[in-house]
Amino acid sequence: MEKLQNLTERVLSYNLGSSEIENLGYNRILLQVCGQAGHGKSSFINSVRYAVHGGRFEATASEASAAESYGGKTLIRTSYRLTEVITLVDNRGFGKADSYEKEEIYTQLGNLQPLDEEVIWESCFDKRMKAITTAKLNSKDLLLPIFIYSAQCAIDESTEEIKEFLKNAQKLTGFLPIIILTKRYHGDVTTLEQHFRGLGMEQIFPVENYTSEDHIKTPKKDKIFLSP
Ligand SMILES: Nc1nc2c(ncn2[C@@H]2O[C@H](COP(=O)(O)OP(=O)(O)OP(=O)(O)O)[C@@H](O)[C@H]2O)c(=O)[nH]1
Numbered sequence: 001m002e003k004l005q006n007l008t009e010r011v012l013s014y015n016l017g018s019s020e021i022e023n024l025g026y027n028r029i030l031l032q033v034c035g036q037a038g039h040g041k042s043s044f045i046n047s048v049r050y051a052v053h054g055g056r057f058e059a060t061a062s063e064a065s066a067a068e069s070y071g072g073k074t075l076i077r078t079s080y081r082l083t084e085v086i087t088l089v090d091n092r093g094f095g096k097a098d099s100y101e102k103e104e105i106y107t108q109l110g111n112l113q114p115l116d117e118e119v120i121w122e123s124c125f126d127k128r129m130k131a132i133t134t135a136k137l138n139s140k141d142l143l144l145p146i147f148i149y150s151a152q153c154a155i156d157e158s159t160e161e162i163k164e165f166l167k168n169a170q171k172l173t174g175f176l177p178i179i180i181l182t183k184r185y186h187g188d189v190t191t192l193e194q195h196f197r198g199l200g201m202e203q204i205f206p207v208e209n210y211t212s213e214d215h216i217k218t219p220k221k222d223k224i225f226l227s228p
């Protein structure tokens with residue numbers, strides 16, 4: 001396995017200048033962190049930043065308390081610059097996913113929603129169209145979808161919804177979503193991995209996020225966050 005220091009350096013020095021991505025006209029990679037409310041999106045972002053930059057653990061991307069997990073804690077679509085080239089985007093989590101909400105999910109994913117502003121599920125069509133057309137489509141961003149799913153939740157009635165989301169995410173960005181299974185020691189990761197493989201996903205990473213309660217840094221854990 002690659003040494004931790006090498007991995008860190010590789011992430012930090014990742015440069016578009018020498019890659020074909022820049023030739024395609026991109027100047028930034030947006031890691032689009034998506035998923036249902038309370039599954040650990042913000043915690044995943046905090047973990048990646050902690051693994052890459054070290055220092056004191058800070059839950060900068062705000063974690064939902066267990067009680068508010070399903071209410072949706074992150075309301076603003078916030079961006080976190082990881083390196084010169086890579087930015088993590090904490091998208092608003094979805095809950096009931098009715099058709100209005102679905103549109104918002106995809107406008108976030110397609111980067112048609114402004115960054116660092118509150119994501120409002122607009123119910124009026126005109127207002128939605130206005131928001132979309134005034135948000136400048138930043139075509140210089142390469143979008144990479146990351147789907148967060150908690151191992152604590154069995155795949156149940158939301159299966160179809162997730163399947164549809166993953167397919168659309170691929171269509172919208174051109175990339176197969178990377179699956180992150182959070183709370184890996186709190187559920188049946190093996191069954192979930194099989195499930196996501198069955199949906200055609202190739203990169204699936206079970207993780208135990210660093211959280212405010214548990215953030216003892218270990219090389220093994222760091223490596224997991226640097227690998228995807
Ligand atoms: N044990 C454990 N707890 C986790 C893990 N990931 C997240 N949590 C906890 O789960 C709760 C929800 O995590 P968040 O990161 O806030 O989830 P989110 O997807 O950003 O939630 P919204 O912003 O509401 O959509 C918090 O209390 C976290 O501390 C994990 O891998 N292991």
Ligand SMILES: [Mg+2]
Nearest residue numbers: 041042073074
């Ligand atoms: Mg959040």
